[in-house]
Amino acid sequence: MGRNGMFGSFQGFDAFGKTMEDVKIKTRTGALLTFISLSIILTSVMLEFIDYRRIHLEPSIIVDRSRGEKLVIDFDIEFPRVPCYLLSLDVMDISGEHQTEFEHQVTKTRMNKDGNVISKVQGSQLKGDVERANLNQDPNYCGSCYGAPPPESGCCNSCEEVRQAYGRKGWSFSDPEGIEQCVEEGWMDKMKEQNEEGCRIDGHIRVNKVIGNLHFSPGRSFQNNMMQMLELVPYLRDKNHHDFGHIVHKFRFGGDMTKAEELTVLPKEQRWRDKLGLRDPLQGMKAHTEVSNYMFQYFLKVVSTNFISLNGEEIPSHQYSVTQYERDLRTGNAPGKDAHGHMTSHGMMGVPGVFFNYEISPMKVIHTEERQSFAHFLTSTCAIVGGVLTVASLVDSFIFSSSKRLKKKSEDSFRGPSGKIL
Template sequence: MEDVKVKTRTGALLTIIAAAIILSFTTIEFFDYRRVNVDTSIVVDRSRGEKLTVNMNITFPRVPCYLLSLDVMDISGETQSDITHNILKTRLDEGGAPVPNSVITDLQNDLDRLNEQRQNGYCGSCYGGVEPESGCCNTCDEVRQAYVNRGWSFNRPDSIEQCVKEGWSEKLKEQAHEGCNIAGRVRVNKVVGNIHLSPGRSFRTSAHNLYELVPYLRTDGNRHDFTHHIHHLAFEGDDEYDINKAKLGKELKQKLGIAANPLDGTEGRTIKQQYMFQYFLKVVSTQFQTLDGKSVNTHQYSATHFERDLDKGAQENSPAGLHITHSTTGIPGAFFNYEISPILIRHNETRQSFAHFLTSTCAIVGGVLTVASLIDSALFATRKALKKHGGHSSPVTGGYTNGKLM
C-alpha cells in the first residue's frame, strides 16, 4: 500500500481524470434515467362491436356538389346512402376558390322531409314508376327511386313536379362548371367495408346498388371527371373525441414518427369521365399507454391504390400483353375499401427505475476508481524499479586516458 501513501504527480493526474470520468458517466446515466422510452409490442385485437370515425377532406375540382354522393357499405350488410350528417360540401369555382355562401350543411334527413310534407297532406305522383308502400313520391329522390325500380332512366327532371320544386334543373345550370370539396366525419362499423364517393345517388334494389349517372354523363359540354386531391384521410377512435386525449395522441404519434397518414396529399388525375380510382386500406388498431396511466386508442393504416379506365369494358389487354377480365363493370368515382387488421399495436412509455440508476452509479464509481488504482499502482512500481536499477550502476569509470595536459 506504499503507492497509496506516497503523493505523486501521476497519482494526482489520475485522480482528476477518474473524477472527470465518474462525473461524465454519472451525468449520462442520470439523463438516461430521466429519459422516457417507448416499448412497442403486438397483441391480438380483442375489441368487439366498436365503431370507427373516418375523418376526410377531399377536393373534386370537376364534380359539382349536387352530383357528389357519399355512401358507406360494410360486410355486415349495413348501408349508409348519400350521407349528409356531419358532412360539409363546399362549392368551388373553376379556379378552385370557394363560392361565397355555398357551404352545404344539410342535417335534415329524408324522413324529416317526408314527415314535414305529410303534415301538409301532400302526396306526390310517381309518374309511372314503382310506387313505395306509402303510395306517394313526395321528393325528387323518391321519384328517381321509383324510376329505377321500374328500370327506367331518370333523364327529364324538368317534367317532374317534385324535382322542379327542389330546383334540380337550376342546380344543373348553376353548378355545371363547379367543383366540390367534401369534408367531415363518418361513423362506420369496425368491420370490412368501403366508402364510395361517386356521381349521382345510389339506390338499392334487389340487393344491388344502382347509381343514377345520367346527370354526370350528360352531353352538355361539361366534361366532369373524378380528378381529386386528398387533403386528409384518417381513421379515428372514440378517444379522439376527447380534446385532451386527441392532443396527447397526436404528440405521441409525432414522437414516434407515425403522425402522417399515407393518403394525405395524394392526388388522382384523369381526363376521362368513365374512370375509377380504388384505394385499398389496411387499418391497424393502435394503443398508447403513458407513464401516468393514461390510455389513448387510435388507428393507423397502410394504403395501396388501383386505377381503371372503364371505357375499355370488362375485358382488356395489359401493357404486358396479358388478357384481363374484370368481374364487375365498375362505375366512375373514388372508392376506399378498408379492411380491419386482427392485431393491436401497443406503445408503452417506460422509464428506468431509481434502483437501476443507483446500481449503475455505484458500478461506475467503483469501476473507475478500481481501474485508476491499478494504473497508479503499476506506474508507481515501474518508477520505483527504475530508480533502484539506476542507483546500482556507476555513472563514471576509473582508468587512464590518453591526452595532453595543459
C-alpha cells in the same frame, strides 16, 4: 485458543488489504489517471442521471380484444371538377350495413373554378341539393311514378323518388325534363347552374369496426357494392367535363367519443402523434385525371394505437397504411396489357368515383411512457464508479510495473560482469 485465534482466522477473509502510508508510492502517471478517471466518472454519472430523468416510450403489440366498438372516420376531401349535386357519399361494411344518410355530420361546400367558396350545405342527405327542395304541393297530391314501382307511400312526390322508382325497375333516368316533379323542382336548371363547379365535402361518420368501404360517387347510392350505369347518365352525358380528381386535406380514424371527450382527448392525442412523428399517409394526397370514367381506390390497413402516460392515463388513437390503385373504366372489363406488358382483366365493371376500402388489424400497438427506477440509477452509478476505478488501477499497475522493468534493464546495462558500474 490465542487472543486473536478466532478473529485472526476471520481476518483472512478481508478483501480490502491495507498498506502503510509510508510504503505507498505515488507517481505523476497515477495522478494523471486519477484525474482522467474522475472526469470519466463525473461525465458518465451525469449522463446516467439525465437518462434516469428522461421519459422513454416503450412500444408493445398485443391482440386487440375489443368487441362491438365503433370507429369514427374524419375526412375533408375536395373534388375540383364534380359539382355537389352529383356527389354522393355512402358507407358499406362486411356485415351488410349500408349507410346513405348522415344527419348534421357532413358539410358540402360549393366551389367555383378558382376554388373560392360559393355556399355551404349541411343537411340530412348527401344526394344533391335537388333532394332538399321544398315543393308547394297540395296535401292530397300524389305524384306519378311514370310506370315504375312506387315506394311504400304509393306516390312519387319528388324527382328523387321518381329516380329511385326507375332504379328499382331497371330503367334509365335520362330524361328528367319529361318528369313533372323534376320540372317543378328546377332539377335541370340547378344542374346547368352548377355544372362547372367543384365540391368540397368534410365531416365525420361512425362506422362499425369491421371491414368496409367509404366511397364518393356520382348519382344515386350503391347497392350490393355495385352501381348501375343508368345512374351515371347525368355525370357521363353532361357536356361539361367532370372527373374525380381530388385533394385529400384530411382522412383519419378515431375512437367513438362524445363531444366533451373530444375536447379533452383529441388535443392530447395530437400531442402524442406529434411526439412520435405519426402522420396520416393520405393527408395532402393529390390525385389527377382527365378521364371522366375513372376510378380511384385506396386500400387501408387500420391499426388501433393506444398511448399510456406515466400517470396511467390512456389515450386511444388509430394509424393506418395505404395502397393506391387506379383504373381507367373506358375499356370496361375487357382484358388488356398493363404497364409491364402483362395481360390483365377485371372480374367486375368498375364505377367512377373514389373508394376507401378499410380493413381492421387484429393487433393493437401500445406506446407506454416509462422512466428508469432509482434502483437502476443507483446500480448503474456503482457499476460506473467501480468499473472505471478498476480499469484505471489495472492500467496504473501495468504502467508502473513496465516502467520498473525498463528502469532495471537500463541500470543493468551500465554494470559490468562484476556488478560494478562502468
